[in-house]
Amino acid sequence: MPSSLIQSDSILAVNIGEATTRAILFDVVEGEYRLIASASSPSTVEAPFRDLSEGVCNVLSDLQKLTGRTLLDANRRLVTPSQPDGSGVDAFVSTLSAGPAIKIAVVGLLDEVSLESARRLAEMTYSRLVDAVGLNNHRKADLQIDTILRLQPDVVIITGGTDGGASRSVHKMLEPVGLASYLLPQEKRPAVLFAGNQKLDDEVRELLGNVTSALHFSPNVRPSLETEDLEPAARELAGVFLKVRQRQLKGLDVIVNWANGNVLPTAYAQDRMVRFLSQVYAGNKGLLSVDIGASAAVIAAGLAQRSTLGVYPQFGLGENLPNLLQYTSLEDILRWSSLDVSTGVLRDYIYQKALYPASIPATKEEQAIAQAVARQALYLAVQAARHKFPPSMRPPRPGLLPSFDPILASGGALSDAPTPGQSLLLLLDSIQPTGLTTFIIDKNDLLPLLGAAAGRNTIMPVHVLESGAFQSLGTVVSVVASASSGSLVARAKLTYGDGHVAQAEVKFGNLELFPLPEGQSAKLTIHPSHNADVGFGRGRSGEIPVNGGAMGVVIDGRGRPLALPNDPGRRRELIKKWLWTVGG
Amino acid sequence: MLAPVHHILPLTTIQRERVLPINGRVNARLNQKVSPADVVAEVSWAREHVLLDIGRALNLPPDAADKLIQCKVGDRLATGAVIATGKGMMPKTVKAPRDGKVVVTGGGQILLEVGETRTELRAGIPGTVTQVIPDRGVVIQTTGALVQGVWGNGRIDTGVLTNLADKPDTVLAAGRLDVSLRGSVIIAGQCRDADTLQAAAELPVRGLILASLFPSLLPLAREMRYPIMLTDGFGAMPMNSAAYRLLTTNAKREATIKAEVFDRYSGVWPEAIIPLPVSSEPDAPQDVTTFEEGQTVRMRFPPAAGMIGTIAALHPGLSTLPSGLRVPAADIKLENGEQVLIPLINLEVVG
Numbered sequence: 001m002p003s004s005l006i007q008s009d010s011i012l013a014v015n016i017g018e019a020t021t022r023a024i025l026f027d028v029v030e031g032e033y034r035l036i037a038s039a040s041s042p043s044t045v046e047a048p049f050r051d052l053s054e055g056v057c058n059v060l061s062d063l064q065k066l067t068g069r070t071l072l073d074a075n076r077r078l079v080t081p082s083q084p085d086g087s088g089v090d091a092f093v094s095t096l097s098a099g100p101a102i103k104i105a106v107v108g109l110l111d112e113v114s115l116e117s118a119r120r121l122a123e124m125t126y127s128r129l130v131d132a133v134g135l136n137n138h139r140k141a142d143l144q145i146d147t148i149l150r151l152q153p154d155v156v157i158i159t160g161g162t163d164g165g166a167s168r169s170v171h172k173m174l175e176p177v178g179l180a181s182y183l184l185p186q187e188k189r190p191a192v193l194f195a196g197n198q199k200l201d202d203e204v205r206e207l208l209g210n211v212t213s214a215l216h217f218s219p220n221v222r223p224s225l226e227t228e229d230l231e232p233a234a235r236e237l238a239g240v241f242l243k244v245r246q247r248q249l250k251g252l253d254v255i256v257n258w259a260n261g262n263v264l265p266t267a268y269a270q271d272r273m274v275r276f277l278s279q280v281y282a283g284n285k286g287l288l289s290v291d292i293g294a295s296a297a298v299i300a301a302g303l304a305q306r307s308t309l310g311v312y313p314q315f316g317l318g319e320n321l322p323n324l325l326q327y328t329s330l331e332d333i334l335r336w337s338s339l340d341v342s343t344g345v346l347r348d349y350i351y352q353k354a355l356y357p358a359s360i361p362a363t364k365e366e367q368a369i370a371q372a373v374a375r376q377a378l379y380l381a382v383q384a385a386r387h388k389f390p391p392s393m394r395p396p397r398p399g400l401l402p403s404f405d406p407i408l409a410s411g412g413a414l415s416d417a418p419t420p421g422q423s424l425l426l427l428l429d430s431i432q433p434t435g436l437t438t439f440i441i442d443k444n445d446l447l448p449l450l451g452a453a454a455g456r457n458t459i460m461p462v463h464v465l466e467s468g469a470f471q472s473l474g475t476v477v478s479v480v481a482s483a484s485s486g487s488l489v490a491r492a493k494l495t496y497g498d499g500h501v502a503q504a505e506v507k508f509g510n511l512e513l514f515p516l517p518e519g520q521s522a523k524l525t526i527h528p529s530h531n532a533d534v535g536f537g538r539g540r541s542g543e544i545p546v547n548g549g550a551m552g553v554v555i556d557g558r559g560r561p562l563a564l565p566n567d568p569g570r571r572r573e574l575i576k577k578w579l580w581t582v583g584g
Numbered sequence: 585m586l587a588p589v590h591h592i593l594p595l596t597t598i599q600r601e602r603v604l605p606i607n608g609r610v611n612a613r614l615n616q617k618v619s620p621a622d623v624v625a626e627v628s629w630a631r632e633h634v635l636l637d638i639g640r641a642l643n644l645p646p647d648a649a650d651k652l653i654q655c656k657v658g659d660r661l662a663t664g665a666v667i668a669t670g671k672g673m674m675p676k677t678v679k680a681p682r683d684g685k686v687v688v689t690g691g692g693q694i695l696l697e698v699g700e701t702r703t704e705l706r707a708g709i710p711g712t713v714t715q716v717i718p719d720r721g722v723v724i725q726t727t728g729a730l731v732q733g734v735w736g737n738g739r740i741d742t743g744v745l746t747n748l749a750d751k752p753d754t755v756l757a758a759g760r761l762d763v764s765l766r767g768s769v770i771i772a773g774q775c776r777d778a779d780t781l782q783a784a785a786e787l788p789v790r791g792l793i794l795a796s797l798f799p800s801l802l803p804l805a806r807e808m809r810y811p812i813m814l815t816d817g818f819g820a821m822p823m824n825s826a827a828y829r830l831l832t833t834n835a836k837r838e839a840t841i842k843a844e845v846f847d848r849y850s851g852v853w854p855e856a857i858i859p860l861p862v863s864s865e866p867d868a869p870q871d872v873t874t875f876e877e878g879q880t881v882r883m884r885f886p887p888a889a890g891m892i893g894t895i896a897a898l899h900p901g902l903s904t905l906p907s908g909l910r911v912p913a914a915d916i917k918l919e920n921g922e923q924v925l926i927p928l929i930n931l932e933v934v935g
Binding site: 185 | 589606633687688695735800802818847848849850851852853872885887905906907908909927929
């Protein structure tokens with residue numbers, strides 16, 4: 001990259017999560033942007049602190065100590081732009097996922113058309129759907145008014161009508177929203193995002209302009225019956241989300257001011273990078289990004305610069321954890337545990353963890369429980385997101401995941417796992433990928449921060465991505481097969497750069513590892529049995545170059561979908577064996 | 585590292601905001617002495633609305649219907665009151681279906697507020713009004729002992745503290761709840777069955793302070809009309825020794841159990857307040873401090889969850905836990921003399 005293209009700006013990026021606030025300093029080194037240092041500190045969104053800027057200042061103080069560079073002045077204000085004495089930074093960007101899920105009500109016309117699009121749009125941010133009203137909903141208008149007054153949504157998303165299409169029906173749906181907003185006290189009025197028939201914008205402005213806390217417009221999510229385009233509305237919704245958060249969270253104003261408005265919801269920023277990466281790196285396969293944190297599980301899938309984003313607060317590992325039990329059973333969580341844990345102990349853990357979302361497992365038993373919970377939450381999130389993937393992403397068999405390469409993973413449960421092997425096994429169990437996949441762990445929450453920075457500096461994300469700031473866990477070949485335990489499903493041969501060859505027979509139910517350190521590459525030849533698929537089609541062999549990582553090259557011969565023994569003792573022994581295989 | 589503080593204090597100054605959910609009328613005056621049952625603010629509000637489409641009923645366009653509406657915003661209408669009468673030889677009439685107040689008219693429609701209810705906000709704690717928040721409520725100040733909880737069912741009441749916990753982990757059984765306990769705020773270790781919660785409701789008690797509750801009982805606990813506060817958490821946890829000592833030594837005193845639903849964002853948590861007379865105003869509790877050796881701490885999470893200990897040594901840098909995680913941690917000396925390594929994030933300072 002010619003140095004003339006470098007903007008020579010130092011950039012400070014801060015990700016404010018529910019449990020952790022992380023700061024990363026980027027600067028230009030020898031003509032290229034590099035990650036200079038990162039620091040993390042507990043977030044201060046919640047009581048007793050109740051000021052998220054405190055946590056940001058704390059983490060910046062830590063970063064100052066690490067780098068020796070002054071970032072805050074005597075009054076704990078950010079020094080910007082950078083000063084001749086080397087203090088300060090040129091730009092500041094931030095992402096935010098902390099805070100309670102915002103309450104969204106959706107209003108549309110047809111259940112399976114505009115209302116469904118509104119639901120999908122709501123799922124693209126940290127939200128909880130509190131009500132859905134469509135034409136098929138037979139609640140009378142006064143009941144709709146009372147429902148809005150009772151639920152007090154933070155945001156109402158209104159969709160409906162193709163461009164130039166239905167207007168009278170949409171108008172009818174607006175009335176209860178307007179009347180309810182009018183009746184609410186000023187400070188409790190919802191923000192409204194109108195993403196329906198664009199011809200109605202003026203009418204919506206006239207009806208709702210004076211009775212909402214903020215009125216936003218975006219291009220129609222359903223410009224025609226057959227077309228859905230959520231992206232522009234998602235961009236607008238990101239702005240609405242931040243305005244709601246500014247009303248809710250003390251200290252956010254300070255951060256927005258420092259960032260000159262460059263604050264994005266973490267999931268939205270993550271999705272932005274997934275779109276970008278899907279064009280640059282993913283080739284003809286999709287790219288998947290998974291993040292499991294205290295506030296939500298976020299799944300973003302990208303293919304050829306298009307992406308789908310799902311934000312699932314119900315699968316977050318913090319305050320919402322007891323709600324996980326509405327989607328799964330204690331027994332289903334415990335099937336992932338390597339230790340004999342009772343359902344009572346698990347239930348107590350879930351409720352205690354919800355009291356203290358930032359708490360961490362100190363004992364082996366707690367760690368086994370925490371990982372079992374994380375596995376099931378991520379599994380459910382991936383299953384929920386799977387239905388949103390575009391039809392062009394075809395799975396090798398119905399019900400399985402399409403082949404993604406790479407898969408990027410982040411979140412405390414993954415990046416803070418005691419060993420890379422535990423991180424990888426957690427990912428394999430919960431995502432259950434197919435075919436050939438490179439797993440990359442984002443320990444510093446870089447992806448969303450680069451997404452936020454990309455709005456300000458388009459070169460920086462490219463440089464940082466290529467600088468090795470992400471850790472590769474390795475390359476995994478997931479064998480899609482149904483066979484009896486111990487039967488041969490594939491033969492694999494890894495030819496190293498120095499000509500040395502390693503071979504393995506992959507038996508059903510086993511994991512096979514070839515060591516291959518990060519930075520090295522090799523050639524993998526794999527011959528599946530006649531009914532197994534390793535990514536080249538059923539029974540088809542192939543030879544591919546593979547890159548190393550912390551776990552080298554892994555052949556996952558456990559089949560898809562992953563079936564665990566019903567007998568608890570046998571199941572735990574098997575999980576222990578897999579854990580041992582990946583290094584404990 | 586900043587440390588959250590968990591309040592278990594024998595004597596402190598307590599200031600609590602008591603506000604209506606929506607604007608209403610504040611009855612209390614500045615510097616007024618209030619007892620828990622005093623109504624400090626009240627509000628009348630409508631739970632339901634009725635939207636009447638006059639134009640449709642009279643078969644007229646909205647503009648024409650508007651001209652026939654005989655009431656205006658703010659009017660109170662009795663059931664059957666005429667709202668609009670059409671024209672012609674045999675005009676149709678639209679009447680109020682229920683008693684209500686007109687809140688919106690226009691577009692050929694009117695919106696009525698119906699089903700008005702009155703909400704009274706009681707002081708909840710005894711003390712002095714130190715601030716009046718216009719239209720919303722008051723701030724009340726008192727002095728006494730304070731025990732912070734971790735979970736509450738949203739109720740508030742006052743009664744005489746009665747100790748049924750021989751030990752911090754005593755399981756409260758329905759059989760121990762007899763008529764002599766009517767009106768008491770009961771201290772106990774654990775509750776493991778629905779019968780006990782129901783028996784307490786039948787007496788009724790004025791409140792339950794428990795160390796822990798089985799999570800399966802939470803839906804029932806939320807339904808109970810008396811306050812329930814947990815001092816430590818869920819499952820079969822004993823009461824932390826600091827709370828146990830403070831509560832049991834104050835047995836037979838009047839106590840307010842303010843079992844607020846914990847809101848991590850606003851900082852409202854459940855608590856028990858035992859008003860005590862003082863000659864001079866004690867310090868108000870601090871909410872945040874920094875970890876230091878010698879501090880009394882409470883463990884939030886296993887191992888030793890809910891136990892009280894003292895910071896024996898703060899480890900520099902990161903320490904490796906038995907779970908394999910590497911984090912900032914401290915050696916904690918428990919009251920039984922045992923020493924355990926605890927991550928700082930799982931600790932809170934007692935004070």
